[in-house]
Amino acid sequence: MTDKSLSRTAKIAASSGSLGLWLRAPVPTSPFHARMQQLWLQWRRLRSNASALFGLCVVVVMLLAALLAPILATHDIYEQNLAARLLAPSFQHWLGTDELGRDVYSRLLFGARITLYIALLTTVIVAPIGLIVGTTAGYLGGWVDTVLMRIVDVFLAFPNLILALAFVAALGPGIQNAIIAISLASWPPIARLARAETLTIRKSDYIAAMRLQGASSARIIFGHIVPMCIPSVVVRVTLNMAAIILTAAGLGFLGLGAQPPSPEWGTMLSSGREFVMTSWWIAAIPGTAILLTSLAFNLLGDGLRDILDPRHG
């Protein structure tokens, strides 16, 4: 440790007072205390990783924007004003107006809601399914493994976007169907990952020790193997979010995701396509938002890998 970081530690100790002392106490006094000390260490490691911190900041800003959209927005996002169409960015309209005279800045804020809604809901569906399928296949092995992994192979055989397209085409366009379609396409890689992790974990002595305690397979899988797989799955899912956002935007762009009046970024991008030569902001602004968000999730995922993966500890 350098002098600088030492003095910084001292400063933190002084400023955070008893909480800081509690977090750095040499002997944890309760399970909660021990957990919090671990989190504190991980947070300190994340803080020293500049790009991950940048990713985290962008994601937090996104979340705040989505949460506070009604307060931050300056115009009604559905109100059309043909007299004020295709206006360049100005004090009146910070990011200009689109071809129907709607305020792009306000629509961007509400679009963040839709984008995050799709990304988070997909993740919530995909991560548990992938985790359960992967760990069960990996731990039980034998025919269970064979059957589950062949199912995974079937899903992996289709390109992501094509599978989503086919599904949305069959069920009809809309955000819910887009979410289901994207989920269908993105759980298999997570199952693969969880299975690979499980194969290395199942042979370890601590799993053998649990078997010798008389633990059931379910207890071992959910109590001992899943916690070991969660870090890599979290990393994978965070990196996946970028792909999910892009797929959602792609579906929106093709007219199969969110439908026109809704301010989904891909849909905005697609409607701005005709005016790229004359009014660049209509397409460029949602495009930049998609780019920044995917980048932020990628950077955050990389950073999380560094702090969560025990092999990098």
Added chain:
Amino acid sequence: MKPTRPLIEAVGLSISFGPKHARTRVVDDVSFRINEGEAYGLIGESGCGKSTILRALSGLNGDYDGALTLADKELPKTRSKDFFRRVQMVFQDPYGSLHPRKIVEKVLAEPLAIHGIDRASERITETLDAVGLGPSFRYRYPHELSGGQRQRVAIARALITDPEILLLDEPTSALDVSVQAEILNLLRRLRIERNLTYLMVSHDLAVIAHICERAGMMYKGKIIEELTSHQIRQSQAGQDYTREFLQATIEAVARRDEAVA
């Protein structure tokens, strides 16, 4: 010597690995009996099948021929929950035998939850005390502990359900010498205090001589000879191989005994 009955018995135990056309017999027709309260050792060079016997007995590997009995009852290939309460195992590598994301308390609470044993909190305190770890270790993660401390936690985990039999798979070979002595003395003390029966596997004669009253010398999957700890110390062996093995390590035994005592 007090009157004893055989607690564990192996009759004609054979274990093979590999596909049908190329099976390798790793353990070949091994028989031994361990009396209640006795410490029995299996010695031999690497790959002679001693750990394989332990894994078969513990129930980790059900693919064996011959019979293993516990208190005169033959054990089924798939062990019952009751068996796991009575027989516990301590692994060789303390760095691999503890779950990296569980605090000590959780590691010890789990067996109690599986077997539905009450007074969990007090039992954990008692067991930690018994293995020489104070309450300050209770909420630690394994990566915050040294090798010796981890092995103590592993021993505590094995002891928490009050088993009668402890299977020890080279419990000290991954530790450095001074810590080895501590762990060996701990194991010796625990056996007396809790009236445990030990089956210990080691390639280290000094360790076996220190802990066990009797030991089987293994060579190429067979027990070629049984020795008492006295015979090991005096290097009185019937077989040429045993004599060679003893001779090779005799100096180490003498040296280590001084250190441990």
